[in-house]
Amino acid sequence: MSSESKDIDMELSNLLDQIEELKRQKELRDIEAGLHTLQCTIPNTEMIEVETTDFESLVRNGTEEESLESPNTVICFPVDHGKYVTETESESSLVERLPLEREIPSQSSSRTESYTEVSKDHNHSHSHSHNTANTHLLQSCELLPDKRHWTLAMSSRNSKSRNKSSDKKAASQGTSGNISQNIGKKNSAGKPILSTVERVCKDVPPIATRRLTDSDIYSGSKINTSVIKEHFLKEGRLKEETALRVIREASAILRKEGTVLDLQAPLTICGDVHGQFYDLVHLFDVGGQLPDTKYLFLGDYVDRGMFSVEVVLYLFSLKILHPKMLHLLRGNHECRHLTAFFTFKEECRVKYSQNFYVEMMKAFDCLPLACLMNQKFLCIHGGLSPNIHTIDEIRRIDRFREPPKSGPMCDLLWADPRTDFGEEDNDEFFCHNTARGCSFYFSYAAACSFIEANGLLSVIRAHEAQDLGYKMYKKVPSTNFPAVFTLFSAPNYLDVYNNKGAILKYDNTTINVKTYKYSPHPYWLPNFMDAFTWSLPFVGEKVTDMLYIITSICSQQELAETDEDEETAKRKKKEETLNKFRAIGKMSRYYKTLSEEKTAVIKLKGLCSNGKLPMGALSSGNDALRNALYSDNPVTFFEAKKADAENEKMPEVKEITPQQRRASITTRDAYISEMAKKGGRGSLPPDAMPKIKTIEGN
DSSP: OHHHHHHHHHHHHHHHHHHHHHHHHHHHHHHHHHHHHHHHHSSSOOEEEEEESOHHHHIIIIIHHHHHHSSSOEEEEEEEEEEEEEEESOGGGOOEEEOOOOBOOOOOTTSOEEEEEEOOOOOOOOSSOOTTOOEEEEEEEEEEEEEEEEEEEEOOOOOHHHHHHHHHHHHHTTSOSOGGGGTTSBOTTSOBOOOSSOOSSSOOOOOOOSOBOHHHHEETTEEOHHHHHHHHHTTOOBOHHHHHHHHHHHHHHHHHSOSEEEEOSSEEEEOBOTTOHHHHHHHHHHHOOTTTSOEEEOSOOSSSSSOHHHHHHHHHHHHHHOTTTEEEOOOTTSSHHHHHHSSHHHHHHHHSOHHHHHHHHHHHTTSOSEEEETTTEEEESSOOOTTOOSHHHHHTSOOSSOOOSSSHHHHHHHOEEOTTTTOOSSOEEEEEOTTTTSSEEEOHHHHHHHHHHTTOSEEEEOOSOOTTSEEEOOEETTTTEESEEEEBOOTTGGGTSOOOEEEEEEOSSEEEEEEEOOOOOOOOOGGGOOHHHHHHHHHHHHHHHHHHHHHTSOOHHHHSOOSSOHHHHHHHHHHHHHHHHHHHHHHHHHHHHHHHSHHHHHHHHHTSGGGOOOTTTTTTOHHHHHHHHSOSSOOOHHHHHHHTGGGGSOTTOOOOOHHHHHHHOEEHHHHHHHHHHHOOOOSOOOOOOOEEEEEEOO
């Protein structure tokens, strides 16, 4: 019996030890939760993770003076074999000792201990001097053998002179007086240490709410573009009457210009802008300000970006002020068809009115289609056409209309070089453009034939996003100069492409291609939606909760007696109930995913055809959306371009049949024969070839 009694006592003792251990673990969790809560309630603090293998030596070697001299410093630390007591020398620098001491199971002192320091400079001015105030923390030690305690000490807020002196002291000893300088470095997990309280943008100026009138931006008949730019940078707007005046004055100037502009170098050429106003402002910083620099824009000022109205109004105001120094061509997005399908029409309605949009479309009809620079470079938005063999044929196009879905005008705005440009394995000069759903791909041979027949050096175009902001294609044999240049001036297109923007500067002897990165811009809810529309998924989630409750109530039909046997009736009723819950559960997942990942859903819709999510995207849940948009590896340029390919097509265009595709092909013999009938400008004069340089910038 004595043996059994000993076994029982041993089991009871082990059980009590386990209970005690569970209590201690619970206390530890409570302590950690309390520390977390405390850290969240301390104002003006930053969190930094630091590691040390010998905490006591850190304290006793005087390091605490450097690390705690800065005001409003909080240290949470585990202490082996003792607890530290604070002492205060001055009432003006009170030290608050927080009662967060709990017993914790003893652990090996050799393992790495981590602590968190929360530090933020905060200067206060008081009527009395704090220069002599000096707070010493953790100076005396009351040892408690075989015990381990958590102690939290918080230093007082000291004066600005105190901060400076402690910083100098720390610097003289080769250490930082403020450990918050570790922000930006990496912690033990290899991830960058980020501030928990400091904003990326530290100061956000208020939005300009007053709309500018004629008297604000006009001095007599002269327009003040600087006022407009600064107002737009603050997200301000113009009075609608003033905005309409700007549009009409710019339209009158554009209407007088020819369909093909004849410009002389020096000239700076820019590609697509796509509503990225803040990048447009940066573009002028990179390329040079007007009127010192002459500019040519190749079109696509609107759609996709959130500031298309500001882009057009600012460019129109510059055109009014400097009509000979700023020139604008038409892009494929400057039309009613695309602006209604994408964002520009809705942006006009939200920021101004439908009448504003109508006037803007009339102005777009006045934009020229091409430019001949120094009689050597043909500048267009899209590409070449099988129906255009000479420059004069472009001049004869009636541009004052909505661009058609086929024909020479359409091709100038929509055509692209072939994907295998310069490496073609057939004699097709032009073939159907499957990426756009309209117009043509033109080949390297077609470009060379057009260039040589018209005495040109190259074709400079936009229309296609480029990773580096530009692309130079294969050289023409007779000139040893690139047949085609492509420029794209909208960096980080759609906020997902991660591409650079580029501009081309030509000064008669040298072509400089300057690249630059994107500029930060204010955030708008996607598609200019209002807060009510944004909140609908959250409302839908609550509606599904109510549907769950409704399904718990049986209908009269379900309660009615049937002739079926009891087992069959139960099985049938069970199946009907399960179907209800499956349907409502599916709906609930949709709304929950929408409410939790609304931004991700909208961004994904922006990269999908017709703004629709792929099948099953919502039912796959949050993880699938996060993996698609917030993966550890950022979306590359080519991934974004592939995902956005459907949006590069002309909307609502029927797919052509194989017979139509074959009929659209223009062969070498057919194009050369037609060109011989119409004639060109002859070969290029034997001038010196310009040099090409690339300049990368921020």
